[in-house]
Amino acid sequence: xxxxxxxxxxxxxxxxxxxxxxxxxxxxxxxxxxxxxxxxxxxxxxxxxxxxxxxxxxxxxxxxxxxxxxxxxxxxxxxxxxxxxxxxxxxxxxxxxxxxxxxxxxxxxxxxxxxxxxxxxxxxxxxxxxxxxxxxxxxxxxxxxxxxxxxxxxxxxxxxxxxxxxxxxxxxxxxxxxxxxxxxxxxxxxxxxxxxxxxxxxxxxxxxxxxxxxxxxxxxxxx
Amino acid sequence: xxxxxxxxxxxxxxxxxxxxxxxxxxxxxxxxxxxxxxxxxxxxxxxxxxxxxxxxxxxxxxxxx
Amino acid sequence: xxxxxxxxxxxxxxxxxxxxxxxxxxxxxxxxxxxxxxxxxxxxxxxxxxxxxxxxxxxxxxxxxxxxxxxxxxxxxxxxxxxxxxxxxxxxxxxxxxxxxxxxxxxxxxxxxxxxxxxxxxxxxxxxxxxxxxxxxxxxxxxxxxxxxxxxxxxxxxxxxxxxxxxxxxxxxxxxxxxxxxxxxxxxxxxxxxxxxxxxxxxxxxxxxxxxxxxxxxxxxxxxxxxxxxxxxxxxxxxxxxxxxxxxxxxxxxxxxxxxx
Numbered sequence: 001x002x003x004x005x006x007x008x009x010x011x012x013x014x015x016x017x018x019x020x021x022x023x024x025x026x027x028x029x030x031x032x033x034x035x036x037x038x039x040x041x042x043x044x045x046x047x048x049x050x051x052x053x054x055x056x057x058x059x060x061x062x063x064x065x066x067x068x069x070x071x072x073x074x075x076x077x078x079x080x081x082x083x084x085x086x087x088x089x090x091x092x093x094x095x096x097x098x099x100x101x102x103x104x105x106x107x108x109x110x111x112x113x114x115x116x117x118x119x120x121x122x123x124x125x126x127x128x129x130x131x132x133x134x135x136x137x138x139x140x141x142x143x144x145x146x147x148x149x150x151x152x153x154x155x156x157x158x159x160x161x162x163x164x165x166x167x168x169x170x171x172x173x174x175x176x177x178x179x180x181x182x183x184x185x186x187x188x189x190x191x192x193x194x195x196x197x198x199x200x201x202x203x204x205x206x207x208x209x210x211x212x213x214x215x216x217x218x219x220x221x222x223x
Numbered sequence: 224x225x226x227x228x229x230x231x232x233x234x235x236x237x238x239x240x241x242x243x244x245x246x247x248x249x250x251x252x253x254x255x256x257x258x259x260x261x262x263x264x265x266x267x268x269x270x271x272x273x274x275x276x277x278x279x280x281x282x283x284x285x286x287x288x
Numbered sequence: 289x290x291x292x293x294x295x296x297x298x299x300x301x302x303x304x305x306x307x308x309x310x311x312x313x314x315x316x317x318x319x320x321x322x323x324x325x326x327x328x329x330x331x332x333x334x335x336x337x338x339x340x341x342x343x344x345x346x347x348x349x350x351x352x353x354x355x356x357x358x359x360x361x362x363x364x365x366x367x368x369x370x371x372x373x374x375x376x377x378x379x380x381x382x383x384x385x386x387x388x389x390x391x392x393x394x395x396x397x398x399x400x401x402x403x404x405x406x407x408x409x410x411x412x413x414x415x416x417x418x419x420x421x422x423x424x425x426x427x428x429x430x431x432x433x434x435x436x437x438x439x440x441x442x443x444x445x446x447x448x449x450x451x452x453x454x455x456x457x458x459x460x461x462x463x464x465x466x467x468x469x470x471x472x473x474x475x476x477x478x479x480x481x482x483x484x485x486x487x488x489x490x491x492x493x494x495x496x497x498x499x500x501x502x503x504x505x506x507x508x509x510x511x512x513x514x515x516x517x518x519x520x521x522x523x524x525x526x527x528x529x530x531x532x533x534x535x536x537x538x539x540x541x542x543x544x545x546x547x548x549x
Contacts, residue, residue, distance in 0.1 A: 169431035
């Protein structure tokens with residue numbers, strides 16, 4: 001089996017054996033959504049704008065929490081050294097970590113969408129099908145970004161804070177485009193009408209996946 | 224001249240920030256100079272210890288104040 | 289002690305104090321004076337030469353420093369990215385020092401752009417801040433600067449941190465065009481309540497353009513001057529660190545039990 005598949009399988013297997021990553025993402029999403037229900041008084045409105053916005057807030061913050069933990073488990077047991085000493089090249093390692101992070105985030109987002117529909121008074125209808133590709137693009141972009149940045153989080157004295165400070169401004173284009181496209185999707189618009197936003201998200205994903213693939217070797221290392 | 228206060232504030236802040244940054248640079252410079260002096264002292268001690276042959280004297284003259 | 293060992297143990301000569309004031313001290317002074325001259329010329333043009341804008345009054349003169357600050361902030365960010373690339377590619381510490389100096393100086397001008405923008409917005413539009421496309425983009429740039437400087441300030445100066453900073457600088461700079469496009473699209477489709485005139489600037493009078501260009505030159509020169517000073521300082525610091533290490537090594541080899549530091 002290729003090294004790429006092996007690393008992904010390892011991460012997925014760890015998760016299935018009680019890894020808690022997806023659970024943490026889901027929990028954080030739900031908590032953020034609850035806070036926003038009260039903060040925005042969503043109980044008395046039914047609006048695609050608000051729901052989409054809340055969903056993306058939940059996504060960003062749960063993503064940050066998830067990313068901080070992502071390398072945490074490996075760092076704890078010094079398993080990073082093992083990975084680095086293996087013949088696995090850093091770029092492939094990056095791709096594998098990215099894939100695993102994306103899968104976790106995608107699963108958690110599915111759960112978050114359900115919560116969003118319930119909390120923000122929406123319908124379970126075809127609009128969610130149009131929403132799915134938008135969220136997938138967003139999750140992919142965020143995973144690419146976070147995987148690259150979290151690799152070096154442990155080296156700085158600022159610790160956990162460095163990841164959100166870096167990730168949030170860098171993620172802004174995908175966030176803006178994602179919320180706009182999500183709002184359009186939930187309002188019943190076609191995918192064609194939001195093509196500008198989708199193009200931005202695709203460009204973002206391409207940029208960060210490529211950059212991560214090329215630059216990961218420079219940031220990965222032991223503490 | 225309406226809104227003169229804002230104009231004045233904007234330019235004052237710009238110059239104040241630049242000035243403060245230059246002060247900061249000067250303070251860093253002083254710290255570097257102190258460190259330099261300390262290292263030269265260590266170097267001197269090293270030269271004495273190992274004897275004249277083993278350490279090259281600094282290529283420039285001693286620091287001028 | 290054989291020659292090879294002795295050479296290795298001999299520390300590099302320390303930079304003399306005059307050298308630490310900036311390589312090529314004369315070059316630095318000339319540049320400083322040139323900056324000062326440009327600044328004075330710019331200020332004269334801003335406050336005496338250029339006519340007052342019709343709609344906004346004298347507050348509009350903030351514009352002549354506000355825009356050059358933005359230009360410098362973005363240019364500095366580009367410098368940080370290029371220096372980062374060179375550092376990762378060539379491995380020479382000099383590029384890391386250049387990147388750090390660029391980020392620090394760039395941050396100053398980015399902050400000044402935001403502050404001057406706010407002081408301009410308040411009398412004209414009545415609010416301290418508006419999310420128009422230019423201010424928003426610059427604010428995001430400012431946040432990225434914060435992140436970069438946080439990396440550098442919060443950790444010791446290891447090559448690993450330098451590499452991470454270089455990667456962050458590169459990736460952030462690559463992100464900036466996408467940020468610009470997305471923010472502009474964001475504000476076009478849903479314009480801010482207060483649409484500013486910053487697009488196109490509407491400079492009617494050629495004297496305004498001339499003033500802007502001179503201010504741009506003055507601000508760029510100022511940035512260059514500050515950059516030179518800071519860069520030279522960081523170079524000195526790098527050299528001092530190297531020499532300190534060599535001295536410690538030499539002490540240890542000579543059997544000296546003195547503790548490090």
